[in-house]
Amino acid sequence: MNGDRPRLISLRNPWFTASVGAISILFVFTVFVGFVWLPSAQNDALFKGLLNAICSAAGVPKAWLSEASPPIQPKTPVSSVVLTPDMLGGASSGGSIGRGATLALRCTMCHGARGVSAANTPNLAGQYAPSIYKELRDFQSGARTSAIMAPMVVGLSDQDLSDLSAYYASLPRSNAPPAQQVHSEPNIVATGSPMRNIAPCGSCHGDLATKLGAPWLGPQPREYLKSQLEAFANGSRHNDISAQMRNIARNMTADEINASASYYAGSR
Template structure:
């Protein structure tokens, strides 16, 4: 049989190969662009075309979020690389005075002993966004919401600049010989999970993403679980909700434990 006859539909083997390849392609397209998008319980699509657009990363006007996600406010904060990029000594001083009211939970030097976030050295844009979200109701907490509701824009900026000015808890992992969790360094590409470190430090930082080194393990687990359940929803474009939903309980444990792995003596030395 010549090469010309080999790649023609007169060759039954060639016909079979093309048929199998076409069938696999069709099943893959249907599964990836229609079945899997409709399998998302938190999103409702008006038709198959919207599901295809969603899978392709294109905006769809008729796709709506399921009922649990429709209630409550969304974050309206817009962050750029220049947000609070310059702080004055006067602003830091005003923030230090305001921060005395925060010390009972976040510590007198921004290092908490109460499973509240460590704010010392946190990016100013992060604190700025979260305080605005607490004030607007986009994020709620029994303690923080009443505190933030009466803050002015200037006071929020001053607090953000003050805490960003404080020395950060040094990154330290007591067992450096152990490999970092895959979810932190590599993520899970097949499930659409970017590496934690690509936004939250270790690898890179994304504007508005908090520095996680040394944060409370209990706090980080609680926030990931809140994102996964939709209880917390002040992440723009649902980026953290989508990631947390796709993470396994073991991955949540690993990420929280890794970022929180700060020995007690380091905390005492800083606090």
């Protein structure tokens, strides 16, 4: 009798035929939904047309696509400076610092004769050279706006900016207030606020670690620090790379901005 029964894997077996047919229909349906229907529902030009929809869903580059969406341009100028660990590596020579000292004569009215400000402008003495260079380049390009700084950097060459940065970096930093214990630091400086995506200020700005391009903050004029944090928060300053400072500052409270500005100014 076993010889009269159809084999398990055989088209003569109705159960096998029905199972294969159901799986095939389900496969075709899922392919249609995933590679045709859902991609075609997108408004992006990359998904227009059956072939483009299928290739986009499969992740295949469409080099043959003649019409693509143009890249989204930022509404305001952003920094174009590319920071690398070896940037300004040759700018610390005596000749470069000497040329920077000559160029810095135009800066003394605001930033002091030796890079220590007597007004609400940043202290530049001992500041990291890449940080100074980046800000000067941003003032030139319009990524950072200032009615005072913009005309000061017009006409300066890239070598001039490097020399200025090297000169101010070579100066000794102003004497900071007596060192405070860690517990005297505001929470926003010491630990940040992880639940609001706020890293500790010291993790980038020198107390705990340093990040390339992030300036040394202490001591700086309190009103200057406060105004810059507020500018990042409201978006009027937008030369931070990847919007890092804007994302942090807009999540800070007014009390945290005041506390951090006071801390780095030395009025703790």
